[in-house]
Amino acid sequence: MALAVKLRRPGVVRFAPADLQTREKWLGFLIFLPVILVFLIFFAYPLAFGVELSFYKLDTLTLTGTFVGLDNFRRFLGSEDLRNALGNSLYWSLASLALNLLIGLGVALALNERFPGRNIARGLALSSYLIPLVVSAAIWQWMFNAQYGIINYLLVQIGVTATPVSWLSDPHAAMPAAIVLNVWRSFPFVVIVFLPRLQTIPEDLYSAAKVDGASAWDRFVDVTLPHLRSLFVVVILLRFIFDFNDFTTLALLTGGGPVHTTETLPLLVYRQMFGLFDTGAAAALAVLMLLFLLSLAVIYLHFASRGERVAE
Amino acid sequence: MIASYRFRETTRTGLVMFVTWLVVLVAVFPLFWAISTSLRDNQEVISRTPSLLPKTFTLSNYGYMLQVSNFPRQFANSTIVAVFSALSVVFFGSLGAYSLTRFKFVGQALSLRVVLLTYLFPAVLLVVPMFIILRGMGLTDSYAALIIVHTATGLPLGLWLLRAYFLSIPIELDQAAMIDGASRLSALVDVLLPQAIPGMISIFMFIFVFSWGDYLWPLILITSKSQLTLPLGIHTYMNEQGFQWGPLMAVTVVFALPVVVLFTVLQSRLVRGLGAGAGAIKF
Numbered sequence: 001m002a003l004a005v006k007l008r009r010p011g012v013v014r015f016a017p018a019d020l021q022t023r024e025k026w027l028g029f030l031i032f033l034p035v036i037l038v039f040l041i042f043f044a045y046p047l048a049f050g051v052e053l054s055f056y057k058l059d060t061l062t063l064t065g066t067f068v069g070l071d072n073f074r075r076f077l078g079s080e081d082l083r084n085a086l087g088n089s090l091y092w093s094l095a096s097l098a099l100n101l102l103i104g105l106g107v108a109l110a111l112n113e114r115f116p117g118r119n120i121a122r123g124l125a126l127s128s129y130l131i132p133l134v135v136s137a138a139i140w141q142w143m144f145n146a147q148y149g150i151i152n153y154l155l156v157q158i159g160v161t162a163t164p165v166s167w168l169s170d171p172h173a174a175m176p177a178a179i180v181l182n183v184w185r186s187f188p189f190v191v192i193v194f195l196p197r198l199q200t201i202p203e204d205l206y207s208a209a210k211v212d213g214a215s216a217w218d219r220f221v222d223v224t225l226p227h228l229r230s231l232f233v234v235v236i237l238l239r240f241i242f243d244f245n246d247f248t249t250l251a252l253l254t255g256g257g258p259v260h261t262t263e264t265l266p267l268l269v270y271r272q273m274f275g276l277f278d279t280g281a282a283a284a285l286a287v288l289m290l291l292f293l294l295s296l297a298v299i300y301l302h303f304a305s306r307g308e309r310v311a312e
Numbered sequence: 313m314i315a316s317y318r319f320r321e322t323t324r325t326g327l328v329m330f331v332t333w334l335v336v337l338v339a340v341f342p343l344f345w346a347i348s349t350s351l352r353d354n355q356e357v358i359s360r361t362p363s364l365l366p367k368t369f370t371l372s373n374y375g376y377m378l379q380v381s382n383f384p385r386q387f388a389n390s391t392i393v394a395v396f397s398a399l400s401v402v403f404f405g406s407l408g409a410y411s412l413t414r415f416k417f418v419g420q421a422l423s424l425r426v427v428l429l430t431y432l433f434p435a436v437l438l439v440v441p442m443f444i445i446l447r448g449m450g451l452t453d454s455y456a457a458l459i460i461v462h463t464a465t466g467l468p469l470g471l472w473l474l475r476a477y478f479l480s481i482p483i484e485l486d487q488a489a490m491i492d493g494a495s496r497l498s499a500l501v502d503v504l505l506p507q508a509i510p511g512m513i514s515i516f517m518f519i520f521v522f523s524w525g526d527y528l529w530p531l532i533l534i535t536s537k538s539q540l541t542l543p544l545g546i547h548t549y550m551n552e553q554g555f556q557w558g559p560l561m562a563v564t565v566v567f568a569l570p571v572v573v574l575f576t577v578l579q580s581r582l583v584r585g586l587g588a589g590a591g592a593i594k595f
Contacts, residue, residue, distance in 0.1 A: 024415060024416075025415070025416065025417045025418075026417075027415065027496075028411050028414070028415020028416065028417045029411070029415075029417045031407055031408075031410060031411040031415070032407070032408055032411035032412065032415075032417070032423070034404055034407055034408075035404050035405075035407060035408035035411075035467070035471065036423070038404055038463065038464060038467060039427070039464075039467070042442075042460060042461070042463075042464035043430060043438075043464050043465075045441075045445070046438050046441035046442045046445055047433065047437065047438065047441070049441035049444070049445065050437050050438065050440055050441040053440055053441060063444060106335075107332075107335055110328060110331060110332040110335065111332065113325070113328045113332070114325070115325055115328055115329040115332065116329065117329075117333075121332055121333060121336045123575070124336050124339065124340050125335065125336045125339050125340075126575075127339075127340065127343065127572055127575060128339055128340075128342070128343070130521050130571050130572065130575050131343065131525075131568045131571065131572065132521075132524060132525030132542075132543055132567060132568060132571065133525055133527060133543070134525065134527055134542070134543040134546050134547060134564075134567070135346075135525075135546075135564040135567050135568045136342070138346075138546065138550065138560055138561075138564050139342045139343070139345065139346045139561070139564060140342065142345075142346070142349065142557050142560070142561065143342060143345060145557075147358075148357070148358045148359075148360075148362075148557070150345060150362060153360075153361075153362060184339065184342065238431065241431055241432055244434075245433075245434040245435060245436075247435065247436055247528050248526075248527045248528055251527070251528075252527065252547065265434075266434060266435075266436045269434075269436040269437075269439075270436060270439075273439070273440060279440050282436075282439075282440055283437070283440050283441075286434055286436050286437035286439075286440070287437065289434045289436075289437065290432070290433060290434060290437055293432045293433075293434070294432060297429065297432050
């Protein structure tokens with residue numbers, strides 16, 4: 001691990017004696033040590049172990065197997081399962097991301113305005129983020145229910161569809177339905193990130209723009225958006241990672257069905273491990289997911305640090 | 313001119329208010345609908361023409377849940393796991409944040425980045441090895457397994473948010489105490505910690521909520537019925553009993569309630585805490 005302490009002689013003369021400086025450094029490191037230990041034992045080690053497992057043909061039930069090199073990876077690359085899951089993952093994460101940004105930003109702007117009952121509105125609008133997913137999934141399963149669900153009832157009443165839609169068992173409807181649940185649940189995250197920043201934009205900037213005759217849209221583009229730019233980078237990346245890695249929502253709502261139309265990569269990993277009892281293949285697939293996200297992260301770091309320099 | 317300006321502002325505020333409340337109502341409708349469903353009798357639940365409020369008012373769904381399910385036990389399991397996970401993240405996170413903000417040592421910046429990168433890891437990548445490791449330690453099917461996993465996966469967030477929080481407490485405060493002759497320990501206990509408690513409370517809340525709602529880890533680590541936490545318990549119940557929507561909505565309401573109540577009480581603090589954390593996640 002690269003966290004090892006290297007003691008360097010201070011380059012400049014400090015007012016504290018050298019041995020006190022050294023002692024301070026060690027004390028600081030010592031206090032940090034428990035965090036490092038938890039991290040190494042229960043995060044880094046399992047991770048390395050997981051990568052190792054991906055080179056084995058390993059049965060989940062007996063946990064015995066043989067070294068097979070890159071066979072697990074070779075089997076997946078170009079397989080129909082992987083193509084389908086990757087496509088579903090991208091559909092799921094990108095559609096959720098777009099809707100989350102649109103709705104989250106809109107709600108943040110609205111909740112930033114002054115109006116009666118604003119604090120209550122804020123609390124209520126954000127509550128769906130904290131409700132346990134099992135609860136959200138059960139509630140939406142009930143609302144999406146083909147026979148008795150409120151959503152079909154309303155849609156038929158308004159006349160959007162003549163016949164009820166089998167939301168969760170129709171291959172075309174299941175993913176959009178799942179995305180609705182996901183956006184309902186996670187748009188508050190976007191609001192929570194944007195709202196505090198919106199509150200720090202000086203009121204004068206808006207009144208100055210108004211005096212100059214800028215329309216509401218111009219004020220949004222020229223005053224609001226630039227203040228939110230650095231947060232956009234964070235929100236887009238975090239939301240994408242969270243949704244790309246999310247197992248629970250789809251596992252609970254659709255279980256990956258009907259006929260694998262909502263099977264994203266994490267669900268495919270789970271099926272490999274506990275459905276097909278092929279731990280090695282599951283690990284290989286998880287490693288592929290990680291590599292994909294890691295390359296995204298490198299791009300992110302590049303852009304984020306460049307953005308920072310521009311801002312300075 | 314001024315009058316017409318005022319008029320325009322008033323209509324604008326009215327419009328904003330109307331649209332906002334409409335969005336809020338849509339956002340809370342699912343929870344409202346769950347409560348409303350849970351209070352209906354079985355006949356009315358599957359009515360072809362559902363009404364917004366229950367026509368038959370009954371608490372029988374709640375009573376039924378208490379009788380047939382292992383619900384109280386699972387509620388207790390969830391509480392124990394969530395409380396201890398949150399406490400241990402606050403403990404380790406505070407130690408880390410204290411060290412990161414009050415000391416300088418080589419590798420600090422790097423360790424922060426490494427911790428942040430853990431956001432990238434798919435939890436499913438940890439599933440296989442974690443299961444094997446915990447089984448090797450003889451810990452599967454125990455509270456300890458869940459607490460360990462929730463601590464390890466919650467610690468990155470806890471460390472970053474607490475660091476942001478500790479940074480906002482002026483270092484001059486504890487320096488002044490130490491110049492006045494206080495030991496480092498008493499500067500920590502008497503000066504810094506009292507200031508940091510609000511931040512610790514919000515981290516506690518975040519990890520509690522995360523652990524309380526987690527479904528993936530109990531699914532993998534817990535096998536015996538007596539150790540199940542609520543999320544898995546509810547799902548098992550759904551699979552075993554089929555979809556009895558009335559009782560099911562009753563459980564979900566009871567399960568969601570502690571979190572919603574806590575959130576309403578601590579709302580503004582949590583929003584500020586998360587906002588600070590998100591602002592801190594920058595390179």
